[in-house]
Amino acid sequence: MNIVKPKLHCPYCGKSFSLELEESVNEDDLIEECPLCGSPIDIRLVMDPEKGLVGAEAHRVDGDTDE
Numbered sequence: 528m529n530i531v532k533p534k535l536h537c538p539y540c541g542k543s544f545s546l547e548l549e550e551s552v553n554e555d556d557l558i559e560e561c562p563l564c565g566s567p568i569d570i571r572l573v574m575d576p577e578k579g580l581v582g583a584e585a586h587r588v589d590g591d592t593d594e
């Protein structure tokens with residue numbers, strides 16, 4: 528089982544960190560705490576139909592509306 532470590536930027540403190548995820552993760556939206564400031568981050572996984580998990584995006588859990 529492969530581990531993917533996408534780099535994320537915390538939307539609260541702006542620091543970057545890597546997240547360890549199993550490539551076979553079957554969720555595409557999860558909440559993780561920032562390891563640096565402890566804020567809850569809405570993490571949306573970027574899935575490729577052929578390659579599987581290719582990355583992740585970090586969003587604020589409150590008020591960050593997109594599309």
Ligand SMILES: [Zn+2]
Pocket residue numbers: 537538539540541542561562563564565566
């Ligand atoms: Zn942070």
